[in-house]
Amino acid sequence: MxxxxxxxxxxxxxxxxxxxxxxxxxxxxxxxxxxxxxxxxxxxxxxxxxxxxxxxxxxxxxxxxxxxxxxxxxxxxxxxxxxxxxxxxxxxxxxxxxxxxxxxxxxxxxxxxxxxxxxxxxxxxxxLLRLSKAGVDVIETAITPESSAVGRTLAGIRLPTGAVIATVIRDGRPTVPAPEMRLQPGDELLIVSHAATEQEIHAAFQ
The missing domain is CATH 3.40.50.720 (NAD(P)-binding Rossmann-like Domain)
Incomplete structure (x- = not known):
């Protein structure tokens, strides 16, 4: 297309x-x-x-x-x-x-x-974002000014079992999710998960 x-x-x-x-x-x-x-x-x-x-x-x-x-x-x-x-x-x-x-x-x-x-x-x-046949989903969550994750490093975020941060989109650009990266309002994250629900993912950041 x-x-x-x-x-x-x-x-x-x-x-x-x-x-x-x-x-x-x-x-x-x-x-x-x-x-x-x-x-x-x-x-x-x-x-x-x-x-x-x-x-x-x-x-x-x-x-x-x-x-x-x-x-x-x-x-x-x-x-x-x-x-x-x-x-x-x-x-x-x-x-x-x-x-x-x-x-x-x-x-x-x-x-x-x-x-x-x-x-x-x-x-x-x-x-590619709906890998249901492999039992894998990609879930999007956004960091708002009220999010508890603001200012915290990715390493400091406790994710549900089986969830991995694939990328952080900042200012319109995908960014490699380094452990020391601190989250800012406006960041959007794509999380790959084979077990965690969307609600569990959002709860980890909000």
């Missing part, structure tokens, strides 16, 4: 990383040239725009107005078959429909894995 993701802020690079890992052809675009340059070489995706041959466009900027315009152009101008758009302000949800070219409206609070599944319309796109 060819996917174009608009918005290289916190969310866009995460979506790009997962879709690229699932062997999709991914392009990530942003109006901020400095941000694009910062990401260059850190993601297995193209950082140049081109919507004409995309099968999927994900409008993932932090501005609802931009996401609506991107969706409309993708549908009307480039006839992209599937468009998913992030809704940053819940009060604007009613706008995100077919009249603006949006097939799937995704609330900002939706977990990353669920968002990608909604955007692609097929759970097998992120099969």
């Amino acid at each position: 060819r996917a174009l993701i608009a918005g290289a802020g916190r969310l866009g690079p995460q979506i790009a990383q997962v879709l690229a890992a699932a062997r999709n052809d991914v392009t990530l675009v942003d109006v901020d040239e400095d941000r694009v340059a910062e990401l260059d070489g850190h993601l297995p995706v193209r950082l140049l725009a081109g919507a004409l041959t995309a099968d999927l466009v994900v409008a993932a900027t932090g501005e609802d107005e931009d996401n609506l315009v991107i969706s409309l152009l993708a549908t009307r101008q480039f006839t992209v078959p599937r468009v998913a758009a992030r809704v940053n302000d819940a009060e604007n949800t009613w706008l995100f429909d077919q009249s603006w070219g949006v097939d799937t409206a995704v609330p900002a609070a939706t977990p990353l894995i669920s968002l990608i599944e909604e955007a692609t319309g097929a759970t097998d796109t992120v099969a």
